Amino acid sequence: MLKRWMGAALVAAMLGACSGQPASAPAPEAGAEKSGKPVIAVVPKGLAQQFWLTVKQGADTAGAELGADIVWQGPAKETEIAKQIGILEDMINRGVDAIVMAACDENALVPTIQKAVDKGIPVITIDSGVKSELPLSFVATDNVAGAKAGAEELARLVGGAGQVAQIPIVPGAATSEMRQSGFEEGIAAHPDIAIVGTQFCNSDVAKAMDVTRDMLTANPELKGVFAACEAAAIGAAQALKTAGRAGVVKLVGFDAAEEQVALLKDGTIHALIVQNPFQMGFQGVQAALDTLAGKPVEKRIDTGVVVVTLDNLDTPEVQKLLNPA
Secondary structure: OHHHHHHHHHHHHHHHHHHOOOOOOOOOOHHHHHHOOOEEEEEOOOOOOHHHHHHHHHHHHHHHHHOOEEEEOOOOOOOOHHHHHHHHHHHHHHOOOEEEEOOOOOOOOHHHHHHHHHOOOOEEEEOOOOOOOOOOEEEEOOHHHHHHHHHHHHHHHOOOOEEEEEEOOOOOOHHHHHHHHHHHHHHHOOOOEEEEEEOOOOOOHHHHHHHHHHHHHHOOOEEEEEEOOHHHHHHHHHHHHHOOOEOOEEEEEEOOOHHHHHHHHOOOOOEEEEOOHHHHHHHHHHHHHHHHOOOOOOOEEEOOOEEEOOOOOOOHHHHHHHOOO
16 A cells, blocks of 8 residues: 555655746645654544544544554544545545545445455455445444443433433434344343333534433433433433423433533533543554554454443543543
8 A cells, every 4th residue: 555655755746846847835634644653534424523633632642652644534424425525535546555434324325445455455344334344344333232231221211110211312323223122122121111202413513402302201200321422311310400301301322522521520410431542543543544554453342431420530541541641
């Protein structure tokens, strides 16, 4: 891959010299190519949530420590599948050395990944994978196991009986489907608990507030909610506060943005299923570089989860997870 890139750079330089004109200045993202380091495109599902900023921090740290230039670009929202496809196609056309990506849709991104592979660009998926064997590695939480842990914690909080609801992320996103499946499997082990509502939030706080309000109205005896992402947890918490049900309805959420941790401290959120987005970014870039160097990479890399409550919030393990810098 490095030889391919260096050859392309040499041809471009020769063409510039023959034309008698100075070579065009590269785009800011492409400018790092002049460093001689491999260029890794890191394309998240979205940019709005703290989770993705921590993924970026991990990717940037890996680039600095391992010797790569990181090009970070993604759609503003996790539902913008077409925009993510456009970004990836642009990266392919630029001729980046490798792509690290979290797929907005597990099916729609497969043809674009095929284009990258056909151009000799290896692809590593992080956080949200695709229904394809084309990516060389998938670096992510075991979302089924994480959601099962959330189900167990919620079951404990509601005393093993009663009505609960869940707020998955986006229909068609692999992460969302796995968390929904894991939660339902976990609750199925508690026959006295019934899931009375399932509403997607599209990774949007306002949408999560609306669906939580609807489920509270439809199920006045609701005892617990599982919120499968940052936006779902924050929106559900705000709806519970507005309805005067904060602390009464037990809330378990995925991820650990600053606002979520604050809501845990004030008793609105009762537990957080905390991933390791820093390691997703870091290990995704590391897997890409290992591939370029001809080293084998594991097909599946589990970055783990921790159930965080007020009881363990201040432990060194959890604090390191929440503050990777």
